[in-house]
Amino acid sequence: FVHCAEALEPRTLLSASLTPAFTGQLPTALTADRSARVTIRLTNQGDQPARAAAVRLYASADASLDAGDVLLGTGTRHGAVKPDRSAPVKVRFDPPASLPGGSYYLIASAAGTAAPFDSTADAPAPTVVASSAPVRVEPSFVDLSARITRLPHGEVEAGGSGHDSL
Numbered sequence: 730f731v732h733c734a735e736a737l738e739p740r741t742l743l744s745a746s747l748t749p750a751f752t753g754q755l756p757t758a759l760t761a762d763r764s765a766r767v768t769i770r771l772t773n774q775g776d777q778p779a780r781a782a783a784v785r786l787y788a789s790a791d792a793s794l795d796a797g798d799v800l801l802g803t804g805t806r807h808g809a810v811k812p813d814r815s816a817p818v819k820v821r822f823d824p825p826a827s828l829p830g831g832s833y834y835l836i837a838s839a840a841g842t843a844a845p846f847d848s849t850a851d852a853p854a855p856t857v858v859a860s861s862a863p864v865r866v867e868p869s870f871v872d873l874s875a876r877i878t879r880l881p882h883g884e885v886e887a888g889g890s891g892h893d894s895l
Contacts, residue, residue: 745779747771747810747839749858752817755835761826761869769818769837769858771810778809784818788833788866792859798836799828824866832863 752770759765769784783805787798802822810816820837839856 744775745773745777745810745812746775747779747782747856748774749784749837749839749856751835751837751858751860755860756864758865758867759824760867761824761828761830763869764821764823766819766821767835767837769804769820769839770815771806771818771839772815773810773812776812778811780809782806782810782818782839784820785838786820786822787836787838788824788828788864789836789859790831790833792834792836794836794838794857794859799825801825801835826869828866830866830868833866834863835860 748771750770750772752768755767756765767786769786771779771782771784773779783803785803786801787794788801789795789798801824802820804818804820806816806818808816836857836859
């Protein structure tokens with residue numbers, strides 16, 4: 730009695746595989762608490778239609794996504810993306826005031842998408858893309874200037890009501 734092991738043929742499971750890419754002009758600077766918008770193109774490199782997909786946009790000190798990155802906003806593609814086709818996803822976001830000023834890479838992540846499993850492939854398709862250059866984030870400023878339209882009579886005390894007596 731001889732035992733013989735036989736190799737199985739390579740198999741590819743059918744699935745959608747969305748890859749994000751930035752399209753259009755990215756902002757060169759962002760101001761905390763002021764709306765901005767970017768467009769992400771999702772390309773389905775799989776062999777099945779992708780159902781609704783979410784894109785998450787992060788600010789990162791480097792070009793790789795990790796736990797220290799700050800979520801800026803999300804966008805959703807509600808319609809299906811057919812194999813070998815692309816669809817845009819617009820992400821509107823307000824950089825949080827808690828985000829310190831500085832230079833950050835924008836990172837888009839196609840969330841909730843599965844890369845195809847291919848027993849002969851080396852690595853799955855990427856589901857994250859970083860901007861080619863960092864974007865400057867400026868802290869928001871509060872305008873504390875005042876315009877005096879009527880001068881008070883007499884002395885003005887610090888912390889006073891600003892109303893003079895007649």
